[in-house]
Amino acid sequence: xxxxxxxxxxxxxxGQEVVAQGLxxxxxxxxxxxxxxxxxxxxxxxxxxxxxxxxxxxxxxALKQHDAILLxxxxxxxxxxxxxxxxxxxxxxxxxxxxxxxxxxKLLPGVATPLxxxxxxxxxxxxxxxxxxxxxxxGTIRKGTEHEVATEVSVNTAFGVERVVRDAFARxxxxxxxxxxxxxKNNVLxxxxxxxxxxxxxxxxxxxxxxxxxxxxxxxxxxxxxDPARFDVIVTDNLFGDIITDLAAAVSGGIGVAASGNINxxxxxxxxxxxVHGSAPDIAGQGKADPSATVLSVALxxxxxxxxxxxxxxxxxxxxxxxxxxxxxxxxxxxIGDALAVRVAG
Amino acid sequence: xxxxxxxxxxxxxxGQEVVAQGLxxxxxxxxxxxxxxxxxxxxxxxxxxxxxxxxxxxxxxALKQHDAILLxxxxxxxxxxxxxxxxxxxxxxxxxxxxxxxxxxKLLPGVATPLxxxxxxxxxxxxxxxxxxxxxxxGTIRKGTEHEVATEVSVNTAFGVERVVRDAFARxxxxxxxxxxxxxKNNVLxxxxxxxxxxxxxxxxxxxxxxxxxxxxxxxxxxxxxDPARFDVIVTDNLFGDIITDLAAAVSGGIGVAASGNINxxxxxxxxxxxVHGSAPDIAGQGKADPSATVLSVALxxxxxxxxxxxxxxxxxxxxxxxxxxxxxxxxxxxIGDALAVRVAG
Ligand SMILES: CC(C)[C@H](C(=O)O)[C@@H](O)C(=O)O
Ligand SMILES: CC(C)[C@H](C(=O)O)[C@@H](O)C(=O)O
Numbered sequence: 001x002x003x004x005x006x007x008x009x010x011x012x013x014x015g016q017e018v019v020a021q022g023l024x025x026x027x028x029x030x031x032x033x034x035x036x037x038x039x040x041x042x043x044x045x046x047x048x049x050x051x052x053x054x055x056x057x058x059x060x061x062a063l064k065q066h067d068a069i070l071l072x073x074x075x076x077x078x079x080x081x082x083x084x085x086x087x088x089x090x091x092x093x094x095x096x097x098x099x100x101x102x103x104x105x106k107l108l109p110g111v112a113t114p115l116x117x118x119x120x121x122x123x124x125x126x127x128x129x130x131x132x133x134x135x136x137x138x139g140t141i142r143k144g145t146e147h148e149v150a151t152e153v154s155v156n157t158a159f160g161v162e163r164v165v166r167d168a169f170a171r172x173x174x175x176x177x178x179x180x181x182x183x184x185k186n187n188v189l190x191x192x193x194x195x196x197x198x199x200x201x202x203x204x205x206x207x208x209x210x211x212x213x214x215x216x217x218x219x220x221x222x223x224x225x226x227d228p229a230r231f232d233v234i235v236t237d238n239l240f241g242d243i244i245t246d247l248a249a250a251v252s253g254g255i256g257v258a259a260s261g262n263i264n265x266x267x268x269x270x271x272x273x274x275x276v277h278g279s280a281p282d283i284a285g286q287g288k289a290d291p292s293a294t295v296l297s298v299a300l301x302x303x304x305x306x307x308x309x310x311x312x313x314x315x316x317x318x319x320x321x322x323x324x325x326x327x328x329x330x331x332x333x334x335x336i337g338d339a340l341a342v343r344v345a346g
Numbered sequence: 347x348x349x350x351x352x353x354x355x356x357x358x359x360x361g362q363e364v365v366a367q368g369l370x371x372x373x374x375x376x377x378x379x380x381x382x383x384x385x386x387x388x389x390x391x392x393x394x395x396x397x398x399x400x401x402x403x404x405x406x407x408a409l410k411q412h413d414a415i416l417l418x419x420x421x422x423x424x425x426x427x428x429x430x431x432x433x434x435x436x437x438x439x440x441x442x443x444x445x446x447x448x449x450x451x452k453l454l455p456g457v458a459t460p461l462x463x464x465x466x467x468x469x470x471x472x473x474x475x476x477x478x479x480x481x482x483x484x485g486t487i488r489k490g491t492e493h494e495v496a497t498e499v500s501v502n503t504a505f506g507v508e509r510v511v512r513d514a515f516a517r518x519x520x521x522x523x524x525x526x527x528x529x530x531k532n533n534v535l536x537x538x539x540x541x542x543x544x545x546x547x548x549x550x551x552x553x554x555x556x557x558x559x560x561x562x563x564x565x566x567x568x569x570x571x572x573d574p575a576r577f578d579v580i581v582t583d584n585l586f587g588d589i590i591t592d593l594a595a596a597v598s599g600g601i602g603v604a605a606s607g608n609i610n611x612x613x614x615x616x617x618x619x620x621x622v623h624g625s626a627p628d629i630a631g632q633g634k635a636d637p638s639a640t641v642l643s644v645a646l647x648x649x650x651x652x653x654x655x656x657x658x659x660x661x662x663x664x665x666x667x668x669x670x671x672x673x674x675x676x677x678x679x680x681x682i683g684d685a686l687a688v689r690v691a692g
Contacts, residue, residue, distance in 0.1 A: 081532050081533045081536075081539070081543075082532065082533045082534070082536040082539065082540075085533040085534055086533075086534070086536060090534065113462075114461055114462060114571045114572050115460055115461065115462060115571070116459075116460060116461060116462040116463075117462075133479075133498075133500070133534075133535060134534060136536075137497075138499075138500070138535075138537045138538070139537055140537045140540070140541065142504075143540075144544070145504065146504050146505065146508075147503075147504060147505070148503065148504040148541055149501065149502070149503050149504075150502045150503075150537040150538045150540065150541040151483075151499050151500060151501055151502070151537060151538070152479075152499070152500040152502075152535045152537055152538045153484075153497050153498070153499050153500075154479070154484070154497060154498040154499075154500070155495065155497055156495070156496045156497070156498075157493075157494065157495050157496075158488075158491065158492050158493060158494040158495075159492065159493075162492075185585070185588075186427050186428065187427045187428045187431040187432075188428070188431055188432070188436065188479075188480060188585075188588075189479060189484075189498045190427075190428040190432060190482075191484045191485055191486045191496040191497060191498055192484070192496045192497070192498045193427070193428065194428075194486070194489075194496065195486065195494055195496040197427075198490070217589055218588050218589050218591075218592035218593075219592060221567065221589055221590075221592050221593035221596065222592050222593065222595070222596040222601070224593075225460045225461070225571060225593065225596050225597060226460050226596055226600075239531070239534075242531075242534075242564050243563055243564050243567055243589060244567075245564075246564035246565060246567050246568050247564075247567035247568065247570075247571065247593070249568070250567065250568040250571050250572055251571060254572075255568070
């Protein structure tokens with residue numbers, strides 16, 4: 001019989017609330033014969049304040065025993081900026097080699113967008129997750145003085161770029177439009193830019209059916225608001241991916257519905273799925289958070305583990321739920337979770 | 347008697363066409379007693395193909411003899427990506443220490459925006475122009491092999507950050523709302539992030555009337571489409587500034603009206619003014635380009651040289667011209683230039 005052994009990290013702020021709904025929907029959608037086991041981990045601000053720890057080697061060993069990880073959100077104003085981001089979120093992505101950071105953007109019917117004229121939006125960003133300016137390379141000299149110099153080093157390797165570019169080509173190949181756009185800034189960041197561009201062009205030869213193009217990251221932000229329909233699959237560097245996926249989320253319904261997967265395609269380490277949004281301390285504990293982004297992250301998780309039909313059922317349920325919201329009073333986090341659980345079970 | 351000694355760089359593609367209109371409006375707006383002298387320089391793709399040169403020491407010496415520089419656009423598909431950008435545009439910004447890259451965004455009445463509901467947009471981005479990932483630091487090893495490693499180093503100095511932050515505070519102080527937002531990614535790029543944040547907080551003490559806040563660059567792209575009215579003045583790093591000002595231009599009427607100044611506030615070197623848009627080879631030579639961005643760059647140039655009344659007259663003229671366009675057939679580059687020249691002279 002089949003089983004899913006899931007590590008659950010509710011985390012901080014609204015993380016707790018949205019993860020509870022994600023698990024509710026997960027339980028509801030799984031067939032009877034699939035045994036779901038979950039283990040909760042207490043990472044985040046509370047543990048950091050109590051122990052000074054963010055993520056230890058023992059934690060990584062424990063997480064490694066699972067098929068996948070579901071995360072709510074990590075981060076709290078009581079912790080200095082960077083401590084939990086670098087000490088937990090990024091540490092985990094790097095330790096588990098989550099080099100494919102998958103972020104789909106789809107504007108669903110009835111969902112509000114800040115763009116005029118309800119454009120068609122349906123694309124996926126494949127963001128590199130283990131290189132670029134995110135490596136923590138760099139440093140500071142003469143800190144706090146008028147002669148301080150701080151550097152940040154973007155590290156890009158042929159190995160790291162090629163594997164994510166190949167993953168993106170495969171995803172583009174599997175979609176009806178079969179189009180892949182490389183987003184970079186190769187006219188200014190010429191060292192990294194040449195590497196990305198050359199690897200992209202080389203891998204393109206293996207995928208003759210995929211149409212390709214290139215645009216600079218600054219121009220990409222223009223297209224995301226003036227012509228988002230031009231995008232099908234985008235592959236890009238870690239930092240550019242961070243920036244354009246927040247914009248992509250904003251134009252395609254907001255971060256209330258933006259899901260993401262931090263994927264290790266080889267399966268050597270468990271992949272992690274999380275909403276794009278943060279812990280939103282301002283609305284935490286009030287039942288106001290929309291759990292849809294977490295529920296959609298559960299769908300990505302199921303697809304990653306091979307449960308395609310269940311993933312699609314979740315996506316359809318969220319889509320139907322969003323379409324029915326128009327003009328109705330706002331529901332609580334739990335009410336939305338309950339409604340989705342009913343839909344996916346039906 | 348007063349005089350303006352202007353270096354003019356029409357450049358490539360539509361650069362020629364829009365600069366001609368910029369000069370036309372400049373001549374029309376200047377009072378009789380101001381003597382305008384212009385000298386044209388032939389930088390760009392043509393010169394590069396003919397001589398292999400982009401910008402020599404002798405060129406820099408010649409440019410230095412002027413009060414300011416007006417540039418159309420540089421760049422052509424016939425030149426490999428990066429050659430003219432690094433060899434001309436960035437070389438000039440670095441050589442003339444253009445550390446304040448000023449990019450105002452204002453959604454004028456009647457101007458189309460991709461955002462629903464015609465929001466209020468009136469802010470200025472002060473982008474650092476001589477540091478960050480734009481320094482050209484970095485390199486490549488094992489180029490073209492499967493073991494290639496390419497790095498890009500973002501260099502940030504207390505000296506460089508403080509002067510641009512102070513400039514931004516002064517600009518915020520001079521505006522009615524007196525609000526300054528620092529945009530960075532200090533939770534991930536912690537070395538540069540701490541430097542920027544600390545310098546920002548330190549300089550803030552000198553400007554007690556200015557309200558400050560901080561947002562991450564990814565979140566900034568969300569606000570730019572969901573709540574652009576929250577911004578008054580933004581100060582940010584070279585790369586983040588590049589990205590968010592293209593988005594800012596897109597939401598506030600498009601790059602047809604986005605002006606910029608590459609400013610050396612000390613006056614040691616001439617400042618350069620240019621539209622945010624590029625050379626647009628696809629529409630070059632057809633009289634289709636909107637010269638408004640160049641004309642608005644002329645206004646920034648005049649303000650920089652102390653001609654405040656003339657700068658305001660140009661801005662009012664462009665504003666009136668844009669408002670009158672609604673529902674009318676498109677005019678040529680020259681027709682728009684003529685109309686603006688008439689308006690500013692009247
Ligand atoms: C919180 C932060 C470390 C993270 C990132 O920059 O990757 C977040 O913005 C995201 O996009 O997942
Ligand atoms: C052409 C390029 C070098 C330039 C930049 O990146 O600064 C442009 O995008 C700009 O914003 O002026």
